Amino acid sequence: MLIATWNVNSIKQRLDHAIRFLEETQPDVLCLQELKCQDEAFPGERIEALGYNLAVHGQKAFNGVAILSRHPISDIRRGLPEGDGDDHSRYIEALVARPDGGVLRVASIYLPNGNPLGTPKFDYKLAWMRRLEQHARALLLLEEPLILAGDYNVIPEPRDVYDAEAWLGDALYQPESRGAFRRLLALGLTDAVRACDDAAGLYTFWDYQAGAWQRNKGIRIDHLLLSPQAADRLSATEIHKATRGWEKPSDHVPVSARFDF
């Protein structure tokens, strides 16, 4: 099975891109982030025509996450637990029926950006990461193949950024943000890309500004975290860098992981 994640920066603006990616790459599951539309405005028709089932958790103008699956989906959860007062649509989870008869639990995650530092936005990011950690801990007790995929808005390590010094004052590279990401890994989750490739300079985001793409000033912030039962079956990962060169691209590119189930 091929599982992919992509922050599309508006699904309405990027529908042709998403369709092209689905046709060319044929993922079994695609997790989307930053839909920037409400559920009823999600342009699902052409996606469903390709054979995908949809689970959408949208909101007006900002955020919004979805799971597209070629296989039956059930057990849909929208939002993390303990979300009193959190009206951002940043988490959706579903159980996907595997072709081999087993199940696979997948979440599409859009973790808060957290900038600027010293504001409630950064506190919100850290609190959200704590909630994700708690929920991941509970999910791991199920001992299922589990994939927490999405835009984490965290640069895990210096090798994941073109120039670490330039990001020292940014919420994506703060010790607290990176520590919270490491706590997720310490639960027993595996960073899929890093399980397959130790190289520096693997990026998933290039800013629209300042010719970041042309100068390869990228960062790696889109991740697939795997439970042991998923990591055991991981065979390969891919960063679909070419999409960043398409006409009117998203600033993020898809990341995918292949499993031998």
Place this chain on the structure above:
DNA sequence: ATGACCTAACTTTTAGGA
């Protein structure tokens, strides 16, 4: 050297992104 973008919305300016 410097600045350099994109999206949605109560749209001609702002908020949010990263």
